[in-house]
Amino acid sequence: MDAFQRELIDLLPRLRRFARSLSRDHADADDLVQTALERALQRRRSFSPGTRLDSWVFAILRNAWIDEARARSRRARIAGAAEEAEAVADARVPDFDQRLTATAMERALAALPEDQRTAVYLVLVEGLSYAEAAKVIDAPVGTLTSRLVRGRTTLMAQLEGVGG
């Protein structure tokens, strides 16, 4: 292995955590990490040394997730409305263990619209700067901060409700 590969290995726990914030299903989350790793290794030449590898791979993982979601909705459209409803239900109900282990905060985050959840995740969980987080989602800083503010406002209201 070379330095790039070693750094990817070191990032694995954080990549798995990010994937878990996107996909509620644990196996799907790890599939997503695998796709991101494969793409990162294929495209390693486009990584500029001296910049942050974590942000770079996070962006790849997020794009893989968006591709996956698109493919899923395409499949659902082709399969027809009845099966679509079933597929959506499947995706939304993780198995019993997974539900039990989620904390109140994780459930509150999972209930946020995905764009807001990702903004909150990158800044508050990963500790990225606004500029780095904006790069990951490939959007202007203003877009990032407005998602961050909306997501956080919702979280604050919910947590106050449960004595947060």
Next chain:
Amino acid sequence: MIDDETLMAYVDGELDAGRSRELEQALAQSPQLAARLAAHRAVRKRVAGAWSSVLVEPVPRRLMTVVEGAKSNERPEVVDLSAVRRMRRQATAKPAPGSAGLLAAACLAAGLVIGFSGAILGPAPSVVTRGGALVAEDGLARALENQLVADQSRTQAIRIGFTIRADDGRYCRTFLDRRARLAGLACRTGNRWTVPLAAAVGGAEHAGAYRVAADEIPPPVLAAAQAMTSAPALDGPREAAARELGWR
């Protein structure tokens, strides 16, 4: 009026100095504002721990395999420390004006070995010069002293390759220090581990002429270890016994 976005930016460390000062002045005069700030801090703290349990889960083998199975971009190369020692002798033999000069000469010589480039080894060099010999220190010294090959996990920063009993009676161990990006051979000499041979591994982007890599111990280090003994490497029980006896 200070809005929530400003308070959030403040707790995220994203507010510039001027606006931070304004906010702090306003805070001193308004308990309500201070309470809102405290609420934002609390949310930040609670969100930060979300999904933290994932970080301590074992990483599935298949994900490691995706990375490890990919083609490596680097080739190993080795630095012969006896050449470095000769250079050190020359450097210190030269009369240097004043202690600053001596220090510079020593750093120059040591730097060749310890940090082929400062960037490789980072803030904590694992091999230093002591009384003219290269000696393992800190984490590396502890690993050499305590870590058994059989007990290692693949995530450890320092990995021991194998242990031999050299023909001169010393125990020697090959090692790979991922954090320091250094691989080499260390021999228990008296009460410390001296390092007769080491090579920078990985970090080709920094290493210049010492362009090297790999997560494995480079072949020349293995060859040097094998040349020191006519016996095979110690097996698990023998290695454990040698540690029990303090590698003597």
